[in-house]
Amino acid sequence: xxxxxxxxxxxxxxxxxxxxxxxxxxxxxxxxxxxxxxxxxxxxxxxxxxxxxxxxxxxxxxxxxxxxxxxxxxxxxxxxxxxxxxxxxxxxxxxxxxxxxxxxxxxxxxxxxxxxxxxxxxxxxxxxxxxxxxxxxxxxxxxxxxxxxxxxxxxxxxxxxxxxxxxxxxxxxxxxxxxxxxxxxxxxxxxxxxxxxxxxxxxxxxxxxxxxxxxxxxxxxxxxxxxxxxxxxxxxxxxxxxxxxxxxxxxxxxxxxxxxxxxxxxxxxxxxxxxxxxxxxxxxxxxxxxxxxxxxxxxxxxxxxxxxxxxxxxxxxxxxxxxxxxxxxxxxxxxxxxxxxxxxxxxxxxxxxxxxxxxxxxxxxxx
Numbered sequence: 433x434x435x436x437x438x439x440x441x442x443x444x445x446x447x448x449x450x451x452x453x454x455x456x457x458x459x460x461x462x463x464x465x466x467x468x469x470x471x472x473x474x475x476x477x478x479x480x481x482x483x484x485x486x487x488x489x490x491x492x493x494x495x496x497x498x499x500x501x502x503x504x505x506x507x508x509x510x511x512x513x514x515x516x517x518x519x520x521x522x523x524x525x526x527x528x529x530x531x532x533x534x535x536x537x538x539x540x541x542x543x544x545x546x547x548x549x550x551x552x553x554x555x556x557x558x559x560x561x562x563x564x565x566x567x568x569x570x571x572x573x574x575x576x577x578x579x580x581x582x583x584x585x586x587x588x589x590x591x592x593x594x595x596x597x598x599x600x601x602x603x604x605x606x607x608x609x610x611x612x613x614x615x616x617x618x619x620x621x622x623x624x625x626x627x628x629x630x631x632x633x634x635x636x637x638x639x640x641x642x643x644x645x646x647x648x649x650x651x652x653x654x655x656x657x658x659x660x661x662x663x664x665x666x667x668x669x670x671x672x673x674x675x676x677x678x679x680x681x682x683x684x685x686x687x688x689x690x691x692x693x694x695x696x697x698x699x700x701x702x703x704x705x706x707x708x709x710x711x712x713x714x715x716x717x718x719x720x721x722x723x724x725x726x727x728x729x730x731x732x733x734x735x736x737x738x739x740x741x742x743x744x745x746x747x748x749x750x751x752x753x754x755x756x757x758x759x760x761x762x763x764x765x766x767x768x769x770x771x772x773x774x775x776x777x778x779x780x781x782x783x784x785x786x787x788x789x790x791x792x793x794x795x796x797x798x799x
Contacts, residue, residue: 437605437615439470442579446589449598453591455688473577476531480629483533487632492624495639495657496747499647499715500665501708503675505732507569509665510642512762513743514567516755519640520631524553525564527572530626532633554683570641573626574606580619582606582645586701587683593704594696603704607648616652624656638747647708650715661746662719664712666797667729669790670776670783673705678773698779709793728797737763 436444443466450459480487496519500506514521525542529535542564545551553562562568575581575588585592585602592602608616627639646653654660677698689697716724725746731739740759744751751759776786787794 437580437601437612439579442584442605443467445592445598445601446579446584449589449592449595452595452597455591458688470577473529473531473534476534476537477625479533480531484632487532487629490628490631490636492627492631492639492657494659494661494748495627495641496661496663497646497653498640498642498663498665499644500712501667501672501676501705502644503672503679504665504667505727505729506642506644506665509663509727509732509743510569510640511567513640513740515758516752518637518749518752518755520627520634520637521567521640522570522573522626522630523565524562524568524572526630527568527570527576527626528564530573530577530629532629568642570623570643571645573623574619578619578622580606580615582648586680590680590689590697591693593700594693599700602700606645608651613652616649617655620649620652620656638749647711647715650711650718654718660723662715662724663743663746664716664724664726665729665732666709666712666726666793668798669705669709669786669793671729673702673781673786674776674779675773676705677701677779695780702781706789709790713792713796 446462447459450456450462498506498510510521513519526535529538542551545564551564553564555561571581571583575583582605584605592598595602604612627641631637631639680697680701681694716726725742727739727742737759741751776783
């Protein structure tokens with residue numbers, strides 16, 4: 433059976449997977465909500481060209497992308513740097529409603545939802561708080577509006593990861609390969625227009641994006657943004673893997689899976705994590721040395737001030753005095769881990785196995 437990697441094609445596959453795994457409530461919600469949501473957004477995105485055509489004049493130069501495997505400190509760095517107000521960044525609300533005209537029409541809604549405590553998509557105790565008004569990962573845009581994202585298989589429909597009928601489809605989703613070439617460029621073209629809108633609203637500041645899965649589509653990214661600058665973050669797999677699996681258990685869809693389903697899911701996801709680290713190394717080989725830097729998680733936790741200064745040098749910007757104060761205040765506070773994760777043995781893994789499977793990482797970064 434041939435499954436089409438288009439927005440409609442992925443929608444149909446999601447429908448089939450939810451039906452096969454008897455997730456009827458999720459299926460009904462998805463079936464009723466997503467098409468209407470997409471239709472409304474497409475309409476207002478078109479209206480932007482008529483109502484606020486000047487956003488098209490925004491020039492994207494040297495956009496910066498923070499990339500690393502989940503639980504590596506990418507969210508922290510992205511959100512902390514966004515406090516400088518020196519970059520164009522996007523909140524979850526911006527990506528849920530990318531149209532400038534629609535955002536203006538329902539500008540009252542975020543404040544209203546916040547007042548009613550309905551603005552939180554994920555709670556902090558799940559490992560990663562997601563609020564409508566907080567800066568978020570740009571992969572969210574691909575997820576909500578294109579269904580062209582690893583979030584589809586990692587968060588929305590995790591059963592797709594191990595379903596024998598669809599696991600190969602799930603593997604290829606959100607990756608550069610000949611079959612996805614047109615789809616990826618179309619998605620990144622959509623993303624480029626979004627970036628122009630954001631720059632238009634934020635005084636044409638340099639783009640700062642966190643989009644971890646972009647590592648699988650670096651070719652498409654560079655074709656769209658030839659002068660892109662990449663910040664890779666690498667963390668010890670012995671730390672990221674239990675942290676990631678612990679978080680996935682707590683997330684909305686992860687915690688609806690049975691223990692057996694989680695075992696199947698983790699087996700496939702473990703291989704994807706290996707692919708993720710390998711893709712990070714391949715990506716570096718494709719880039720000129722002046723266009724990327726590599727940070728480790730220890731750089732962030734043990735010498736934040738030096739790391740942030742290195743970032744600003746890389747971005748060709750000078751740190752504002754206001755942000756220097758924010759940085760010094762942050763550095764003065766001792767880092768405290770906010771949540772407790774399970775251990776690797778809780779997930780049926782061993783130190784020896786991880787060190788063997790990720791030997792290329794330990795040889796380069798943690799030897």
